[in-house]
Amino acid sequence: MKPNSKQPWLHSAVVDFIFILSPPFLCLLAIMAFPDFFQESREMSVAAWVVLVLLIDVSHVYSTLFRTYFDKATFQKQKQLMLAVPLLSWGIGMLLYSLDDMLFWRLLAYLAVYHFIRQQYGFMKLYARKEQQTLWERRLDMAAIYAATLFPILYWHLEGKRLFNWFVAGDFIKVSYPELLPLLFGSYVVVLAAYLLKEARFIYRTKKVNLPRNLVIVGTALSWYLGIVHYNGDLIYTTFNVVSHGIPYLALVWIYGRKKQQRALNSTNTLSKVEKLVFRNTGLVLFLGLVVVLAYLEEGLWDGLVWREHRLVFSLFTGLPQVQDKMLLAVLVPLLALPQITHYVLDGFIWKVSKDEHLKP
Numbered sequence: 001m002k003p004n005s006k007q008p009w010l011h012s013a014v015v016d017f018i019f020i021l022s023p024p025f026l027c028l029l030a031i032m033a034f035p036d037f038f039q040e041s042r043e044m045s046v047a048a049w050v051v052l053v054l055l056i057d058v059s060h061v062y063s064t065l066f067r068t069y070f071d072k073a074t075f076q077k078q079k080q081l082m083l084a085v086p087l088l089s090w091g092i093g094m095l096l097y098s099l100d101d102m103l104f105w106r107l108l109a110y111l112a113v114y115h116f117i118r119q120q121y122g123f124m125k126l127y128a129r130k131e132q133q134t135l136w137e138r139r140l141d142m143a144a145i146y147a148a149t150l151f152p153i154l155y156w157h158l159e160g161k162r163l164f165n166w167f168v169a170g171d172f173i174k175v176s177y178p179e180l181l182p183l184l185f186g187s188y189v190v191v192l193a194a195y196l197l198k199e200a201r202f203i204y205r206t207k208k209v210n211l212p213r214n215l216v217i218v219g220t221a222l223s224w225y226l227g228i229v230h231y232n233g234d235l236i237y238t239t240f241n242v243v244s245h246g247i248p249y250l251a252l253v254w255i256y257g258r259k260k261q262q263r264a265l266n267s268t269n270t271l272s273k274v275e276k277l278v279f280r281n282t283g284l285v286l287f288l289g290l291v292v293v294l295a296y297l298e299e300g301l302w303d304g305l306v307w308r309e310h311r312l313v314f315s316l317f318t319g320l321p322q323v324q325d326k327m328l329l330a331v332l333v334p335l336l337a338l339p340q341i342t343h344y345v346l347d348g349f350i351w352k353v354s355k356d357e358h359l360k361p
Contacts, residue, residue, distance in 0.1 A: 008128075010126060010252070023243045023247050043235065049310065054295055059292050059295040060245070064347065068082055085342055104334065109172060112167070122351050124141060128210065136198075157174060157175050160178070223240040
C-alpha cells in the first residue's frame with residue numbers, strides 16, 4: 001500500500017477534507033458532544049433554523065448561479081437550456097399547484113431526493129476519476145452510494161413513524177409496510193459488505209487507497225442512516241441532511257470558480273465581471289455574502305407572503321400581505337420555489353466530468 005501516494009483531491013487535502021469530506025462526521029461529533037441540545041424530541045430553534053436552513057440550505061441553492069447564469073462560458077454554451085428550465089418549471093409548477101398543492105410539494109420533494117442522491121454519486125465519481133477500475137468495481141461503487149441513500153428513504157416510507165418531513169407534512173407517500181424492512185436491511189448490508197470486500201481487493205491489487213472516495217461513501221452511509229433511521233428528530237435529521245449536502249456543494253462551486261479563474265490568467269478565456277470579482281483571491285467573502293443575501297430575500301418573501309413562521313428574522317417583510325387565495329398561491333409558490341427547482345434540474349447538466357479531467361471547466 002502507498003499511503004503517501006497522491007490522492008485525487010479537487011483542491012487540496014486540507015480544503016477537501018474540511019469542506020467536502022468531513023461535514024457528516026462533524027455532525028455526528030456535534031450530536032455526541034451535545035446530546036441534550038440534539039435530543040430527538042427537540043424542535044428546531046429559530047437560531048438553528050437560521051444557520052441550517054437560511055445560511056446553508058437556501059444559500060447553497062443560490063451558489064448554482066456562479067456555475068450557470070454568472071458563468072459566461074457555460075451560459076453561452078447552454079443558453080437555451082438555462083432559459084427554458086425556469087420558464088418550463090414555473091409553468092409546470094403552476095399547473096401542479098392549481099390541481100393540488102400537495103401534488104406540487106410531493107413532486108418537489110422527490111425531485112429534491114433525487115438531487116441529493118445524485119450529488120453523492122457525483123462526488124464519488126469525481127474522486128474516482130483517475131482510477132483504473134474494472135466494470136464491476138465501478139458498479140459496486142455505484143451500488144454502495146445508492147444503497148446508502150435509498151435504504152433510509154425506503155425506511156422513511158415504510159416504517160411510517162418519522163417525526164420530520166422533507167418540505168411539508170405529508171409530502172412523502174406513506175406506505176406503512178414495515179414487514180419489508182428486514183429484507184431491505186439485509187440487502188443494504190450485503191451491498192455495503194460487498195463494497196468493503198471489493199475495496200479490500202482493490203487495495204491489495206493496486207497497493208493504493210483512494211481516501212476521498214471511501215470517505216464520501218462512508219460519510220454518505222453514516223449521515224443518511226443516522227439522520228433518517230437511527231435517530232428520529234427534526235433537528236438531527238436537518239443537521240445531517242443540510243450540512244452534509246450544502247457545505248460540500250458551496251465548496252465545489254468555489255473550487256470550480258477558483259480553478260477557472262486561475263486558468264483564465266494563462267489563456268485567452270474570458271470571464272464575466274461577476275466571476276472576476278467573486279473568484280479572485282479576496283472574493284470568498286463576496287461569494288458567501290451574495291448567496292446569503294439572495295437566500296435572505298427569498299426566505300423573507302416566503303415568510304411575509306406565505307408562511308409567517310419567522311417574523312422576528314424577517315421583520316423587513318412583515319408589511320407584506322399574507323396570500324391566501326388559491327389562484328394567487330398557484331402563481332406565487334412555484335415562483336418562489338423556482339430557484340430551488342432550477343437548481344435541482346440544472347445541477348444534472350453542469351458537473352459532467354470525465355475520469356481524466358481535474359474538475360476541468
